[in-house]
Amino acid sequence: MARCSVCGGPAVVCYRDQGRCLCREHFIEYVESKVRRAVERYGMIRRGYRVVAAVSGGKDSATLLGVLSRLRGEIGFELVGFHIDLGIGEYSERSREAAVALARQLGVPLVVASVEEAAGFTVPELARRARRPTCSVCGMVKRYMINAFAVEVGADAVALGHNADDMAVYALKSFLVQDLEAIGKLGPKTETIPGLAVGRIRPLYYVSEKESFLYAYLRGLPFLHDECPHVSNRQMEVLLKGEVARLEEAKPGLRSQLLSKLARRLSDYPRPEGEAGRCRSCGLIAWGEECAYCKLTRRVTGEPRGRRTREYLRGLAETAGLLPGRR
């Protein structure tokens, strides 16, 4: 049995290329220090911040919430979890249960929003009526809702659970289809545009997917293993995940090198056309007259649903005692 390089206890993970192994306690410490370093290096969270963390119920949001809840005392920030019920049958129910259990275990306040209550339909219904792929509609709805919620509560940052494997795969996929503008958005942090969009941070930027799983598992944090039923094995992201894992095995360190170099070269990538402005229907960020959410809901129902969604989220924030002025 392998022994921990720090204390000699039974190891749970080995880093072959680094020639060291770690026990449960020191592995947990190691992941937390990686996140702490990324938070400091990229100025992700400052003292006094209110951070809204996306909590899907999966392993990455368990790790994200698990680490951030430990850092909040140290750095001095407020952490609020936000879960979106997408309306995808039993999968969404179980995800919500996991998110609630996780937040309760960690003592983090959690707000649960329902897409159906916010907008009038579930994500699969919206995708079907819009005749668009479910995953792309889902991503757009989630980004809109977490941003709208974060704006309502006056948050300083939205924390997302993307891990190093996610980021490497997004970068490769975008490169393969030559969507260079998309690569420019794959950094550890984006800036807040007051009133329009709250800046996003990715504290797990350098944490591999395997490390994320092990952290959540070893800390005994509740999470759902299951994948969304809409994810297909033929999707680019799924195929690329396997390839990146194989490459990393052959060339350890490849993933984190890619990401740290990418983080330094983001400004070399082209920016999307046009300027960020205010959506004429809901008032949040839009690349054009109307934001993607208002545009899509208008196309499907005849009226944009952004304002109604913002009101719904404001109601949730008020019930949770999170509206600014109470801080």
Added chain:
Amino acid sequence: MAVRARLVPGGRVVEVEVDGRVRVSDLLRRLGFAVEEAVVIRGGRPLTEDEYVSDGDEVEVVRVLSGG
């Protein structure tokens, strides 16, 4: 003789023929996983790549890479 591996997610159980014992990294390869892709857990404890799994052992093999 075999190692019983329960795949997570999914729950499918695969019997892997072994001659006495097999290294975790080899078990993963035989199941079609890269080492970075999955974790082998026995009795609630994650095993490192160089550890051995023996005939008759029951393990969980968790695929950690997710989709979209």
